[in-house]
Amino acid sequence: MSDVMSKQGKIMQICSHIILAAMSVMAVVPFWLLIAASFSDTNYAVAEGYQFFPEVLSLDAYEYILRQWAQIGRAYLVTIVVTVAGTAASLIIVSMLAYGLAQEKLPGGKVIFALILITMLFNGGIVPQYMIYNNFFHLKNTIFGLIIPNLLLNGFTVVLVRNYFRSSIPGELSEAMRIDGAGTFYIYRHLILPLSKPILATIGLMEAVSYWNDWNNGLYYITDSNLYSMQQLLNEINNNVNFLANNSSMLGGVDPGALPTATMRLAIAVIAILPVLAVYPFFQKYFAKGITMGAVKG
Amino acid sequence: MRKQFKKAAAVLLCTATALSVLAGCSTQTEPEQSGSEKENTSETDHIVVTYLTLGQTPADLQEVQDALNERSVKDIGVEVEFKPVSAYDAMSQFTTWLATGERYDLMMPLLQDLNTYKEQGLIQPLTDLIAENAPYIQQMTDEGWTYASNNTMDGEIWSVMAVPNVTGSGGGFVVKKQYVDETDWAYDENKVYTLDELGELFAAIKENHPDMYPCGQTGATASYGYVGMFDAMGGDQATGVLMDTESTEIVNLYETDEYRDYLQHMRDWNLAGYIYPDAAVTDSSQEELVDSGVAAGYFMVSAPVQADDSEYMIRLTEVFQPTQAMGGWVVPNTAEEPEAAVRFLNYVWENPDIANLIQWGIEGEHYVVLDEEKNLIGFPEGKDATNSGYYNTLGLWGDTREVYVWSESQSQEKNDAYTEEAMNNPMKDIGVLYSPSAEASTKIAAITAVVEQYEPSLETGSVDLDQYYEEFINALKAAGVDDVIAEKQEQLDAFLKGK
Numbered sequence: 169m170s171d172v173m174s175k176q177g178k179i180m181q182i183c184s185h186i187i188l189a190a191m192s193v194m195a196v197v198p199f200w201l202l203i204a205a206s207f208s209d210t211n212y213a214v215a216e217g218y219q220f221f222p223e224v225l226s227l228d229a230y231e232y233i234l235r236q237w238a239q240i241g242r243a244y245l246v247t248i249v250v251t252v253a254g255t256a257a258s259l260i261i262v263s264m265l266a267y268g269l270a271q272e273k274l275p276g277g278k279v280i281f282a283l284i285l286i287t288m289l290f291n292g293g294i295v296p297q298y299m300i301y302n303n304f305f306h307l308k309n310t311i312f313g314l315i316i317p318n319l320l321l322n323g324f325t326v327v328l329v330r331n332y333f334r335s336s337i338p339g340e341l342s343e344a345m346r347i348d349g350a351g352t353f354y355i356y357r358h359l360i361l362p363l364s365k366p367i368l369a370t371i372g373l374m375e376a377v378s379y380w381n382d383w384n385n386g387l388y389y390i391t392d393s394n395l396y397s398m399q400q401l402l403n404e405i406n407n408n409v410n411f412l413a414n415n416s417s418m419l420g421g422v423d424p425g426a427l428p429t430a431t432m433r434l435a436i437a438v439i440a441i442l443p444v445l446a447v448y449p450f451f452q453k454y455f456a457k458g459i460t461m462g463a464v465k466g
Numbered sequence: 467m468r469k470q471f472k473k474a475a476a477v478l479l480c481t482a483t484a485l486s487v488l489a490g491c492s493t494q495t496e497p498e499q500s501g502s503e504k505e506n507t508s509e510t511d512h513i514v515v516t517y518l519t520l521g522q523t524p525a526d527l528q529e530v531q532d533a534l535n536e537r538s539v540k541d542i543g544v545e546v547e548f549k550p551v552s553a554y555d556a557m558s559q560f561t562t563w564l565a566t567g568e569r570y571d572l573m574m575p576l577l578q579d580l581n582t583y584k585e586q587g588l589i590q591p592l593t594d595l596i597a598e599n600a601p602y603i604q605q606m607t608d609e610g611w612t613y614a615s616n617n618t619m620d621g622e623i624w625s626v627m628a629v630p631n632v633t634g635s636g637g638g639f640v641v642k643k644q645y646v647d648e649t650d651w652a653y654d655e656n657k658v659y660t661l662d663e664l665g666e667l668f669a670a671i672k673e674n675h676p677d678m679y680p681c682g683q684t685g686a687t688a689s690y691g692y693v694g695m696f697d698a699m700g701g702d703q704a705t706g707v708l709m710d711t712e713s714t715e716i717v718n719l720y721e722t723d724e725y726r727d728y729l730q731h732m733r734d735w736n737l738a739g740y741i742y743p744d745a746a747v748t749d750s751s752q753e754e755l756v757d758s759g760v761a762a763g764y765f766m767v768s769a770p771v772q773a774d775d776s777e778y779m780i781r782l783t784e785v786f787q788p789t790q791a792m793g794g795w796v797v798p799n800t801a802e803e804p805e806a807a808v809r810f811l812n813y814v815w816e817n818p819d820i821a822n823l824i825q826w827g828i829e830g831e832h833y834v835v836l837d838e839e840k841n842l843i844g845f846p847e848g849k850d851a852t853n854s855g856y857y858n859t860l861g862l863w864g865d866t867r868e869v870y871v872w873s874e875s876q877s878q879e880k881n882d883a884y885t886e887e888a889m890n891n892p893m894k895d896i897g898v899l900y901s902p903s904a905e906a907s908t909k910i911a912a913i914t915a916v917v918e919q920y921e922p923s924l925e926t927g928s929v930d931l932d933q934y935y936e937e938f939i940n941a942l943k944a945a946g947v948d949d950v951i952a953e954k955q956e957q958l959d960a961f962l963k964g965k
Contacts (some may be wrong), residue, residue, distance in 0.1 A: 430750060
C-alpha cells in the first residue's frame with residue numbers, strides 16, 4: 169500500500185516538476201531575449217533578427233540611454249514618485265475604508281459595500297471619465313493625472329482587505345482595547361495595521377506594479393513629455409517611430425536617424441523592468457499568504 | 467478623546483473644503499486659466515495652439531514660444547500658447563478633446579480625415595474668417611493657390627495647410643548610389659523605368675551582394691501608391707481610383723492589370739531572394755533596412771526630397787498632380803478667439819522668418835545659416851542632433867518653400883522643377899473630394915479591413931499569388947467595394963458636368 173502511494177507520489181513529483189520547469193522556461197525566455205537583443209548590434213539585429221546568443225555585441229543602446237538621460241532619467245523619476253505616492257495613498261485609503269466596512273454595526277454599511285461592488289462591475293466609460301477628470305478636476309498634465317484615475321482605489325482590494333480584517337483579526341482584541349479606553353482611530357493605527365501586514369504588503373505590491381507598468385493614464389491625461397512616465401515614454405517612442413516610418417513620404421524634413429532604433433527601445437524596456445524584478449523577491453513571501461488569508465469567508 | 471475629536475473635525479473640514487473647491491470648479495463656465503489671463507492682457511488675444519511632436523517635447527519650446535510672442539504680440543496682438551502633443555496621440559485624441567469641450571484655437575489633425583471632424587461638428591468653416599482676418603491667405607487663394615481651397619467641403623474652406631515645398635506625385639524607387647554604380651545598369655534621372663528593368667537592377671545587385679535583399683519592401687509600408695500612378699479623389703485607394711491623367715472612370719485598383727502585374731513581380735522577386743524573408747511582418751522601417759545593409763533601397767514617391775545625397779531616385783511612372791486632402795490647420799468649435807487664430811495663421815504664412823522660428827528655433831542658438839541663397843542651415847558649433855534643444859520638428863507652418871533646409875538635396879530648385887512637371891500633368895478629378903455617405907462609410911471600414919489583411923503578404927510576395935489574389939478580390943467584392951466605387955463615380959460625374 170505504502171509502496172503504491174510513494175510510486176504515485178514520485179510520478180506526481182516528476183510530472184509537476186516537468187510542468188513547472190516548462191512554465192518557468194516560458195517566463196524566463198522572453199526576458200532573456202529582451203536582454204540579449206538590447207545588447208546586440210543594431211545592424212546585426214535588423215539583418216539576422218533577434219538572437220538568443222547574439223554574435224555581434226554592442227553597448228550603443230545603453231550609451232544612447234546615458235546620452236538621453238535628461239529625458240529618460242526624468243521619466244524614471246516620475247515613475248518612482250507616482251509609484252511611491254500612489255501606492256502609499258492607495259494603501260491608506262483602502263485600509264481605512266475597509267476598516268470602516270469591517271465593522272458589523274456600521275450604519276448603512278451594506279449600502280456602501282454594495283456601491284463598492286457596483287464599481288467592480290460597471291464603469292462610466294472612457295469619455296465621461298475623461299470629461300470629469302479633465303473638465304472638473306483639471307488633472308490634465310499634472311502628476312495627479314497619473315495617480316488618481318483608475319489606479320488609486322479599486323473595489324476588489326477593498327473587499328479583500330475588509331474580509332481579511334473580519335476573518336483574521338479577532339473581534340475580541342479590538343473590544344478589549346475599547347474597554348481600555350482606545351478610540352477607533354487608535355485601534356486602527358495600533359492594532360489593525362500591525363496585524364494586517366501580509367495583506368497590505370500583498371495589495372501594496374499589486375498596486376505598485378500596476379502603477380509602475382501603467383501607461384493608460386499617461387495616454388489620456390499627459391501630453392507634456394516632461395511628465396511622461398517610463399512606460400509612457402517607451403510607448404510614445406515606439407508609436408511615433410512607427411508613425412513616422414509609415415508616413416515618411418508625407419513628412420519631409422524630419423530626420424529619422426535622430427529617433428531611437430529597435431535595440432535602443434529594447435534597452436529602455438530593460439531599464440524599465442529592472443526595479444520590479446529587483447523588488448519582487450522581497451515581497452514574495454507575503455504574497456501567497458496575504459491573498460489566501462483575505463479570501464476565505466465572504 | 468478630545469484630541470481625536472479634533473483630528474476627526476480637521477479631516478471633516480478638509481473634506482468639506484475640498485468639496486467646495488470642486489463645486490466651485492463645476493459651476494464655472496470657463497476654465498480659470500484662460501479667464502485670468504484674458505484680464506491681464508486685455509489688448510492682446512491669447513490663443514491655444516496644438517504643437518505636434520514626435521514623442522519628445524523640444525527642451526527649448528518655452529524659449530521659442532517666448533521669442534515668438536515677443537514678435538507676434540507687437541505685430542498682430544496675438545499671444546500664443548503651445549500645447550505639445552505627440553503626432554501619434556493626436557490621431558486618437560483630438561476628437562475626444564474637442565467633444566469634451568477642451569479649448570483649442572488652432573489644431574493640426576495631421577493625416578486625419580477632416581470629413582469626420584466636420585460631420586461631428588467639431589470644427590468651424592473658415593471661408594468668412596479668412597476673408598475678414600487673413601488678407602495674405604485670401605489673396606493667395608484668389609491667385610489660384612490651393613493650400614486652403616483644396617480642403618473645400620460643402621462649399622466652405624475648413625482648413626489651411628502649410629504651402630508644400632513640392633507638389634506632385636509619382637512612383638519611384640530610392641536606392642543607394644554605391645550599389646547601382648557597381649553594376650553596369652544605366653541610371654538616368656528623368657527616364658521612367660519599368661518593373662522589369664528594375665528587376666534587372668535587383669539581379670545585378672544580388673549578384674554582387676548575395677547576402678543582400680535589394681528590394682526593401684516591408685508589409686507595414688508597402689503601397690502601390692509608391693510604385694504606380696493613380697488618384698483616389700482624396701479618399702482611400704481601396705475605394706476606387708482613376709488610373710491615369712486622361713481617365714474619368716473610377717475603377718477598383720486591386721482588379722487592374724497594372725496591380726496584378728506589380729504583385730506578380732513582387733512574388734517573382736520574393737522567390738528570387740530579392741525581398742527580405744520577414745518583410746511581411748518585420749517592424750523595422752525601410753530606412754533601417756537600408757542603413758543596416760540588409761536592403762539596397764525601397765519604393766517611395768518620386769519627389770526629389772525623398773532621396774538624399776547618397777541615393778538615386780529611380781522613376782517608375784511619369785510625374786503627375788494628384789488631388790490633395792492632407793488636412794491642415796483647423797479652428798475647432800471650442801476656440802475662444804477664432805479671429806485671432808486665423809490672424810496668426812496669416813501672420814506666419816506671410817512671414818517666412820516666423821515660420822522658421824517655429825520650425826527650427828532661434829538663429830544662432832539652434833541653427834546657423836550656411837547658405838542664404840539655398841536657404842541652407844546647419845548646427846551651431848558644439849551642437850548636434852543629440853544635444854540641440856530644438857531639432858527634428860515637423861514642418862507644418864507657413865510657406866515651406868521659404869523655410870530653411872538642412873541638406874542640399876532638398877534645394878528648392880529641384881522641387882520647383884518637379885512641381886512644374888506635375889502641374890502640367892494633372893488628374894481629372896482635381897477640385898473634388900470624395901465624401902462618402904453613411905452607408906458607404908460602413909462599407910469602407912469593411913473594405914479597409916480586408917485590405918489590411920491581404921495587402922502586406924501579397925505586396926511583399928510572401929504568399930502564393932494564384933490562390934490568395936482571387937480570395938482577396940472576392941473578399942473586397944463581398945465587402946461592397948463595387949457600390950462604393952459607383953458612388954464615387956457619381957460624385958465625379960456630377961463634378962465634371964458642372965465644370
